[in-house]
Amino acid sequence: xxxxxxxxxxxxxxxxxxxxxxxxxxxxxxxVENSSTFAIEEVRxxxxxxxxxxxxxxxxxxxxxxxxxxxxxxxxxxQIKFKEAGVVKGTCxxxxxxxxxxxxxxxxxxxxxxxxxxQST
Numbered sequence: 001x002x003x004x005x006x007x008x009x010x011x012x013x014x015x016x017x018x019x020x021x022x023x024x025x026x027x028x029x030x031x032v033e034n035s036s037t038f039a040i041e042e043v044r045x046x047x048x049x050x051x052x053x054x055x056x057x058x059x060x061x062x063x064x065x066x067x068x069x070x071x072x073x074x075x076x077x078x079q080i081k082f083k084e085a086g087v088v089k090g091t092c093x094x095x096x097x098x099x100x101x102x103x104x105x106x107x108x109x110x111x112x113x114x115x116x117x118x119q120s121t
Contacts, residue, residue, distance in 0.1 A: 028102035048074030092116030
């Protein structure tokens with residue numbers, strides 16, 4: 001009986017891990033990479049149906065957040081608050097419903113230079 005309980009627990013753990021990593025593969029994401037020399041206090045990316053708050057990002061660091069597949073048509077709108085260089089706002093790339101595995105990179109080169117790269121495969 002104990003043997004079956006261990007097998008069931010192992011199967012349940014494998015199923016949970018598969019679901020977790022599978023959803024991370026399917027869900028779209030935004031990565032913010034701070035390639036500048038400025039510390040960032042906060043990065044917000046607004047999508048048509050939701051928003052992402054990346055918090056602070058130091059020079060040379062990056063942060064990735066996944067978001068819901070259910071989105072209205074629109075664009076990514078970003079707001080970057082630098083600790084010592086002000087605020088930068090802008091838009092980039094289109095967002096639509098059910099963009100499976102879409103990968104967007106928001107690369108901050110300098111306080112006045114932000115690039116968006118679609119990394120979908």
